Amino acid sequence: MGRTLAEKVWEQHVVRRADGEPDLLYIDLHLIHEVTSPQAFDGLRMAGRTVRRPDLTIATEDHNVPTVLGPISDPVSRTQVETLRKNAAEFGIRLHPMGDAGQGVVHIIGPQFGLTQPGMTIVCGDSHTSTHGAFGGIAFGIGTSEVEHVLATQTLPAYRPKTMAIEVTGELPVGVTAKDLILAIIAKIGTSGGQGYIVEYRGEAVRKLSMEGRMTVCNMSIEAGARAGMIAPDETTFAYLKGRPHAPADEAWDAAVEYWKSLRTDDDAVFDKVVEIDASTLTPFVTWGTNPGQGAPLGSAVPSPEEFDDPIERSAAERALEYMGLTAGTPLCEVPVDTVFVGSCTNGRLEDLRAAADILRGRTVVTRTLIVPGSMLVKKAAEEEGLDQVFKDAGAEWREAGCSMCLGMNPDTLKPGERSASTSNRNFEGRQGKGGRTHLVSPQVAAATAVTGKLTAPADLA
Amino acid sequence: MEAFTTHTGRAVPLRRSNVDTDQIIPAVWLKQVSRTGFENGLFAAWREDPSFILNNPAYQGASILLSGPDFGTGSSREHAVWALQQYGFRVVIAARFGDIFRNNSTKMGLLPVILPSEVVERLQAAAEADPTVEITVDLAEREVRLGSESWSFEIDDYTRWRLMEGLDDIGLTLRHADDVAVYENGRQPWLPTTV
Ligand code: SF4
Numbered sequence: 001m002g003r004t005l006a007e008k009v010w011e012q013h014v015v016r017r018a019d020g021e022p023d024l025l026y027i028d029l030h031l032i033h034e035v036t037s038p039q040a041f042d043g044l045r046m047a048g049r050t051v052r053r054p055d056l057t058i059a060t061e062d063h064n065v066p067t068v069l070g071p072i073s074d075p076v077s078r079t080q081v082e083t084l085r086k087n088a089a090e091f092g093i094r095l096h097p098m099g100d101a102g103q104g105v106v107h108i109i110g111p112q113f114g115l116t117q118p119g120m121t122i123v124c125g126d127s128h129t130s131t132h133g134a135f136g137g138i139a140f141g142i143g144t145s146e147v148e149h150v151l152a153t154q155t156l157p158a159y160r161p162k163t164m165a166i167e168v169t170g171e172l173p174v175g176v177t178a179k180d181l182i183l184a185i186i187a188k189i190g191t192s193g194g195q196g197y198i199v200e201y202r203g204e205a206v207r208k209l210s211m212e213g214r215m216t217v218c219n220m221s222i223e224a225g226a227r228a229g230m231i232a233p234d235e236t237t238f239a240y241l242k243g244r245p246h247a248p249a250d251e252a253w254d255a256a257v258e259y260w261k262s263l264r265t266d267d268d269a270v271f272d273k274v275v276e277i278d279a280s281t282l283t284p285f286v287t288w289g290t291n292p293g294q295g296a297p298l299g300s301a302v303p304s305p306e307e308f309d310d311p312i313e314r315s316a317a318e319r320a321l322e323y324m325g326l327t328a329g330t331p332l333c334e335v336p337v338d339t340v341f342v343g344s345c346t347n348g349r350l351e352d353l354r355a356a357a358d359i360l361r362g363r364t365v366v367t368r369t370l371i372v373p374g375s376m377l378v379k380k381a382a383e384e385e386g387l388d389q390v391f392k393d394a395g396a397e398w399r400e401a402g403c404s405m406c407l408g409m410n411p412d413t414l415k416p417g418e419r420s421a422s423t424s425n426r427n428f429e430g431r432q433g434k435g436g437r438t439h440l441v442s443p444q445v446a447a448a449t450a451v452t453g454k455l456t457a458p459a460d461l462a
Numbered sequence: 463m464e465a466f467t468t469h470t471g472r473a474v475p476l477r478r479s480n481v482d483t484d485q486i487i488p489a490v491w492l493k494q495v496s497r498t499g500f501e502n503g504l505f506a507a508w509r510e511d512p513s514f515i516l517n518n519p520a521y522q523g524a525s526i527l528l529s530g531p532d533f534g535t536g537s538s539r540e541h542a543v544w545a546l547q548q549y550g551f552r553v554v555i556a557a558r559f560g561d562i563f564r565n566n567s568t569k570m571g572l573l574p575v576i577l578p579s580e581v582v583e584r585l586q587a588a589a590e591a592d593p594t595v596e597i598t599v600d601l602a603e604r605e606v607r608l609g610s611e612s613w614s615f616e617i618d619d620y621t622r623w624r625l626m627e628g629l630d631d632i633g634l635t636l637r638h639a640d641d642v643a644v645y646e647n648g649r650q651p652w653l654p655t656t657v
Contacts, residue, residue, distance in 0.1 A: 015645040016638050021620050024638060026645050028653055036539065038495035047632070052642075058656040064493065076493040083495045094656045115654050127538040127562055143540035143566035145631070153635045155642055159618070161561075191480055192532050192558050225535065227561050248652035256652040291480045291535075312479045312530060312579070319478070409489045428484040428536060430507050 002266025004163045005232050006198040009138045009263065013121045015155055022157040028120040028137075030150050032059035032093065033106045034084040035409070036125030040148035041087040051091040052154045058115065059088050059095040062105045063409045067372050067399035072098075077410065091151075104375020104401045107131040107345035111215065112377055114244025118233035118260040123150055128345050128425065130221040133230035134214035135237055136263050138198065140228040161198045161227045162272035165265075168203035170280030175459055177355070178213030179347060179423065179442035181205070181277075182220045183285040183295045189275055191293040194226025197273065200265060201231050205279035211240040212351035219346045220425050223292035232264040284457045286332055287427045287440040289320035294427075296332065298445065298457050304328035323429055324437050325417070332455050335439070339420040340369040340450040341432070342443050343399075344406040347423035348374025350381050352443040357387045359447035359458050360394040369396035369450040370412060372404040396450065408433040421449040463571040465628030468600040469552050471525035472593065474515055475586035481529055482536035483563060487545045500545035520593035528586045529556040531579060534563025543570045553599045555606065557582055568621050569631060575599060575606060575615050584608075601626060 003011075016024040030053075037059070044050065051057060061084060064077035072078040081098070088095035096103040102113070107128055110116040118136035123129060125147040132139035142156070150156055166185060186193075199221050201214075209217065214231050221229025238257055241247045248256045265271075287295040288302050294317065296303060305317040305328070321328065326335065342348075342356045353373060371391045373379035379401055382388060388398045405412040406424040408431065414420055416435025423446050424431075427438040439455060448456040491503035508514045515521060527546065533556040534542060543566045546554065552572065557579040559567075567574045577585075588595050588608055598607040601622060606613050624631070 016641045024635065024641070026642070026649075028649075029656075035492050039497045039540075042495075042497070049632070055655040055657045074493075080493050080495055115656065117654060120653070125538060125540075127536065141538035141562050143538050143543070143562060143569065145540060145566065145569035149632050149635065152632050153639075153642060154646075155635060157631060157635060191535055195558060195561055222536070222562075225532070225560065246654040246656075248654075252652040256650075259650065291482065315477075316479050407484075407489045409492060426482075426484065426536060428482045430488055431484050434488070434507060 002269035004265045004269045004271060005136065005200055005230060005263055006138060006163050009119050009121070010160050012119065022159045024155050025121060025158050027123050027150050027154055027156060028056060029110065029115055029122045030057045031106045031110055031122065031124035031129065032057060033062050033126065034080045035063045036144050037087065037147055038080065038083045039144050040151060041091070043148040044151055049152045051093065051151045054092040056154060057093045059084060059093050060103055060106050060109055061098050063403045063407065065098050065402040066411050067402045067404045069400060101376050104377065105345045105348060105403055107219065108348060108374035108378065111135070112375060114241055114247035117241060117247065118237060119263050123156065127222045128219050130226070130229045131215050131219040131345055133221070133228050134211060134218040136230055136233035136260070138228050138230065141222065162196055164194065164197040164199045164273040164275065165271040166199055166201050167274060167276045168201065168205040168279050169276060170205060170278050171208065172205050172279045172282060175444070176282050176284060177442040177444060178209050178216040180282055180285040181279060182217045183287065183440060184282050185277055186220065186224045186292050187295040188277060189224050191223065191291050192225045194221060194224040197226050198228045198230065199226045201229060206231055207234065210351060211236060212349045215349070216346055220292065223425055233260045284442065284445050286445065286455055288324065288326060288332060289317065290323055290427055290429050292425065292427060292440060294320055295440070298332050298455060300332060302326045302328050302330045302332060333460070335455045336453055337419050337421045337439065337449050337455060338367055339414060339418055340365070340367050340446050341372070341405040341420055341422040341424065342446050343370065343372030343374060343404050344424040345374060346425045347443050348372060348378065350378050352423065353378070353382045353387050356443040356447040357390040359444060359461070360396065360450070361390050363394055363451045365395045365450040366453040367450050370399060370405055371396050372399045373401050375401045405432050407431055421446050421455060463628045463630060466571055466573055466601055466625045468598065468602060469525065470596050470598040471552065472521070472523065472595065473526035473528050473585065473589040473597050474521045474524045475589045476515060476527060476529045477586060479530035480532045480535055483534055483539050483542040484536055486534065486542040487539065492539055492541055497544060498548065500541055501548040504545040504549045523550065525550055525552045526597050526599065527551050527554045528582055528589060529554060531557040533559050535560035538562045540566045540570070543567050543572050547572050555582055555585065568625060571625060571628065573599060573601060573625065577606060577613055577615055581613050
């Protein structure tokens, strides 16, 4: 019987397999940031251990960094960042600190350097590590104990998750983005739909996505509960990688591409679960609640809790509407927004900024609007195209690279009761600042919303 | 890691679903570089509400958390596990868990027990009716007991063994350092390094 892509990549990385034990899996790339690593390095020191493969490890500063120039004013944040610097120096790990040309959100910098390649195993103490699966590897988030484990051994003991295919049939209509697709998938299968699975996104609509779009989709796999998300590599993948600093070159490139081409699910392989979704019926999507599964088409209304048959979902909806300050039946396009955030590892890449700029060009924003490039290289590229000027002319703020308003760990936060349209990935209570209310949207919807002050699809702009 | 064989204690019924790790410990608490002091951050936003269940004096000292489904979804922050343990919890019982949270728990010796929703609700009702009622979680027998009732739960043999012995994963893996070295010699030559 044939094998799925996930099975092929997994098998390639099994160091040791024994009855009744998890597989010992080799890790090709370990990404590190300041938040989930300090206790892991402490653990190494306490046990007198060292980092086995600093040359397969890379660190960046992202979660705590302010996105305006200047030092970190919060002393606790500063200590955390300084701790990473000390640890990286002590253990010989490459670090991209604030202000460095290569600094950025951890899941943006791996792909941009060409470190993220097909068929690899990639981990990071961060649940959105699933982003890297867009290149056809297995990439997943881990906790601090596992970070320490990977530092010490370059391996992880793990049971292979089950496999799920999400078959996206049809084509995405014009104006409907990768973000709308993944929000619709999560709304369909729920926040636990992917629990215990590695998801492979398949089908024509997925093949047509750019690498940036594929990363947006895989990024939010965790929001559907999945351990990882992946997309088989193809010419789009190879074209993205070619010439990047850490991509193979010359003969090694040819050998790599030949192998990468074998990284696809065999025709006779069987998935543990298959879900189908018709892309051609999709429209711009937004979330109305406090988990990413609580989403709906922007053209619809805030649902009533009575619409949910399951009592647990019903009470979750009731709670969410109360927290979000929304009334059932209100058209989503009438929900007023005070803050717009374009950025994060979901939608902080050049293509996302271009999409937002296309809408803001020649228009003026009426909300506080933060445009935050995912990395310093994205920032530089955007400025070379003049996107920064488009944003500034529209009245938006053009910032330095970082996680920014994706989570309330740095100065960019919502105040209690403030409402955002955000291109990030989590609408949890307080995620963007205590009491803040988050609507997850695509960069296009975010930009259109900034122009009107209400949740707006670009097609509805005058 | 502290070994876990069997635990008997009082329980807190948390009637919420999708309790993501941002709720268990909000992001501002993640700036600490130590492993201790997270108990005050546990459910920090919710605890500001005086009617929140953890603020009810009747449940002080409880060591088992009974949650609605999908506990520990979202962020991979292990701080969520540390906060629960440092507050005094040894077990969380729910119908479903976020994968990463469940993994993190078993690395730290916090036992995540999966039971069907009806059973969790039965336990929640019992703890609501009488906050002093005691529940036993027996890892050796893979069983949860309340009075004369009992329910079995599943956990793989390896994880159960590791928890019962209180073993550290890294030490176990380092026994196989030779296998790792052999594997490393056979890796594809084009794979990238960060140097
Ligand atoms: S941008 Fe948001 S989701 Fe991505 S790594 Fe930063 S905080 Fe996490």
